[in-house]
Structures are given as C-alpha cells and as structure tokens.
Amino acid sequence: MNCFETRNEFAALWRKTATPDRRAELLEHLRGCDKCDHAFRLFALTAPVLHSDDVPAAPASGSACREYPFDSPARRVVPIARRTAVAPRWMAVAAAALLMLSGTAAYLSARMPAESLSDALSSGDTDLNNNSANQGDLFGPDQPAKVDDFAS
Amino acid sequence: MTGWSLEAKADEQLIAEVLEGNSASFTELAARHRSRIERLCRRFFRDDETARDLAQESFLRAFAALRDYRAEMPFGGWLRAIVINLCYDELRKRRRRPEELIADFSAPEANWVQLVNDATPEQIVGEAQERREAYDLAHQLLDSLRPEDRMVMVMKETEDMSVSEIAQALGWSEAKVKIRAFRARQSLRKQAERMLKLGANAAVRS
Numbered sequence: 302m303n304c305f306e307t308r309n310e311f312a313a314l315w316r317k318t319a320t321p322d323r324r325a326e327l328l329e330h331l332r333g334c335d336k337c338d339h340a341f342r343l344f345a346l347t348a349p350v351l352h353s354d355d356v357p358a359a360p361a362s363g364s365a366c367r368e369y370p371f372d373s374p375a376r377r378v379v380p381i382a383r384r385t386a387v388a389p390r391w392m393a394v395a396a397a398a399l400l401m402l403s404g405t406a407a408y409l410s411a412r413m414p415a416e417s418l419s420d421a422l423s424s425g426d427t428d429l430n431n432n433s434a435n436q437g438d439l440f441g442p443d444q445p446a447k448v449d450d451f452a453s
Numbered sequence: 454m455t456g457w458s459l460e461a462k463a464d465e466q467l468i469a470e471v472l473e474g475n476s477a478s479f480t481e482l483a484a485r486h487r488s489r490i491e492r493l494c495r496r497f498f499r500d501d502e503t504a505r506d507l508a509q510e511s512f513l514r515a516f517a518a519l520r521d522y523r524a525e526m527p528f529g530g531w532l533r534a535i536v537i538n539l540c541y542d543e544l545r546k547r548r549r550r551p552e553e554l555i556a557d558f559s560a561p562e563a564n565w566v567q568l569v570n571d572a573t574p575e576q577i578v579g580e581a582q583e584r585r586e587a588y589d590l591a592h593q594l595l596d597s598l599r600p601e602d603r604m605v606m607v608m609k610e611t612e613d614m615s616v617s618e619i620a621q622a623l624g625w626s627e628a629k630v631k632i633r634a635f636r637a638r639q640s641l642r643k644q645a646e647r648m649l650k651l652g653a654n655a656a657v658r659s
Binding site for chain 1: 492495496566569570574575577578581582584587588590591592594595606607610611641642645646648649
C-alpha cells in the first residue's frame with residue numbers, strides 16, 4: 302500500500318469500514334511512514350465532525366460549562382485574522398473632546414451669572430444692583446453700589 | 454450519494470399524496486429523512502438545538518416548495534440542497550467576528566490533543582467515539598474556516614459530492630468550487646498543525 306492509497310483509506314479506518322486485511326495493511330503503513338502517520342493525526346482532529354456518524358453525548362452540565370485546570374495560565378485567545386473588533390480611534394478622540402466640552406460648560410455655568418449679557422442690556426436698567434443677586438452672596442458687596450455713587 | 458436515493462420511488466409516491474392534499478404523508482417523508490438531515494446540520498453547527506432547528510426549518514421550506522420539486526432528482530438530494538443553502542445562510546449570518554482559536558485547552562481537550570499527538574492510530578480511533586471534546590475541538594477547527602470553504606469541505610468530505618454537484622447546489626462555477634476546496638484544505642491543515650503544536654506545548658508545560 303502506498304502513501305496515496307493509505308491517505309484515501311483514512312475515512313474507512315476512522316469509520317471502521319475497512320476490511321481486516323486492509324486495516325492491517327493500513328496500520329502497517331502508518332507504523333513505517335512518518336508523513337502518513339502525521340497526516341493521520343491531522344485527519345483525526347477534524348474526523349469527529351467530518352467522518353463520524355454519531356455525535357458523542359454532551360456532558361450533563363452542557364458543553365458550554367467546561368472544566369479548566371486551576372493551575373493553568375489564563376486562557377489566551379489568539380486571533381487568526383488581523384481584523385479586530387476594536388472601535389475606531391476617532392471615537393475615543395470624540396469621546397475625550399465631548400468630556401472636555403461638558404466639563405468646561407459645567408465650570409462656566411457655575412462661575413458665570415445665569416442672566417445673559419444680552420438680557421441685561423435689553424432690560425435697559427442701569428442699576429447694577431440687579432446683578433448683585435446673580436453674583437451671589439459670596440461675591441457681592443453687603444451694600445450694593447449704584448451708578449450714582451460712582452458718578453459722584 | 455447512495456443513501457440518498459434508495460427510497461426515491463417511495464418518496465415520490467408520498468410526495469404525490471402530499472400534493473393531493475394528504476399532509477400526513479409529509480410527516481412520514483420527514484421522519485424518513487430526519488436523521489440524515491439532522492446529522493448533516495450537525496456537521497455545520499456544534500449545538501444540537503441549532504441543528505434540530507435548522508432541520509425543522511428545512512422541512513418547512515421543503516413542504517412550502519414541494520410543488521416545485523421535479524422527480525428528475527431524488528427527493529433526498531433536493532432536500533439536501535435546501536439544507537445546505539440554509540446552513541450556508543446561517544453560517545454567513547453568524548460570522549460577524551473574526552475567527553478565533555483558543556490557545557489553551559480545557560483539561561479534557563488538552564488530553565485529547567495529547568492523545569492524538571502520542572497514541573497509536575488504533576487508540577485514537579477507539580477513543581474518539583467516546584469523547585465529546587474531540588467533537589468540540591473538531592468543530593472549533595472547522596469554525597476557523599470561511600463559511601464557503603466550510604461548505605465545500607463538508608459537502609466534499611462527508612457527503613462525497615462531486616465538484617459539479619457542489620457547484621450546482623451552491624450556484625457556483627466548478628472552478629470556484631475547486632479553488633475553495635483547495636483553500637479549505639490548506640487552511641484546515643495549517644490550523645490542525647497549530648492545534649497539535651499547542652497540544653504538545655501544553656503537555657510539556659504540565
């Protein structure tokens with residue numbers, strides 16, 4: 302039996318459909334040929350799906366629940382393809398910019414008067430006392446100044 | 454291909470009855486083909502529930518399209534084409550993330566890969582029937598293929614379909630089928646080599 306014939310019989314060996322004589326020949330060849338022996342081991346990794354008719358029963362706990370040795374290192378996932386599911390860089394930059402803007406807006410809203418300048422001007426009132434309340438007790442004078450006081 | 458055509462004549466009689474309005478005949482038809490169809494679905498999907506769902510869906514589609522069935526080909530072959538297309542759609546739908554191969558195995562998986570590395574071929578064949586992890590790891594390897602490569606691999610290896618039959622079932626050219634088959638084999642070999650090496654390394658570590 303040559304290498305080509307041997308490899309064609311892998312499925313028969315796996316499914317146990319080879320005749321005893323053929324099987325013996327096949328195993329004899331595998332013992333003496335390192336390349337075919339290696340090819341059979343590669344074949345054996347996919348044969349449970351591609352060449353078996355019966356599926357072994359799933360463990361009682363379900364196949365998703367698997368046991369791992371406690372002393373083994375953390376499971377590493379090695380990507381085969383170079384593509385990764387990471388968000389694009391521009392999203393990180395945009396998020397940082399948004400954070401800075403919202404921080405600045407919060408700071409300014411705390412420090413600046415709530416009444417806008419345009420509102421103050423449109424009211425036509427020159428009495429700065431109106432603003433003292435907006436400036437808050439922390440920063441406003443005890444006796445609010447008036448325009449007349451400065452004029453004099 | 455033999456298993457699919459043995460009952461062709463009786464299938465045709467049942468189909469005729471279904472088309473005359475006797476839907477109970479379809480139940481018999483489905484029962485006759487169910488195990489083959491579910492087995493085929495399990496070649497594509499690891500969990501039994503998905504395989505059963507897809508088998509059920511393919512019977513529903515077959516029932517809905519039964520008037521289009523032409524007796525030139527066996528009912529089993531026609532049904533298989535429906536299953537294959539359904540599984541192909543499902544594989545493509547699921548392929549949103551890049552394939553991954555887990556580098557460290559669970560204890561039973563590591564034992565299996567170690568056994569494949571070290572045991573004699575007879576021992577490997579004997580042990581594989583009992584081990585669910587062998588089946589899971591084989592699925593893991595096949596998951597690393599592109600959906601179209603996997604389709605070709607399964608149809609060629611497990612269904613013994615010829616290039617022209619695959620081309621007809623998938624609506625591809627024969628050249629495309631050949632290229633896909635070649636790439637699938639190359640890719641699978643590469644991944645299997647890698648898995649064996651990882652198994653050998655795991656054995657050295659332990």
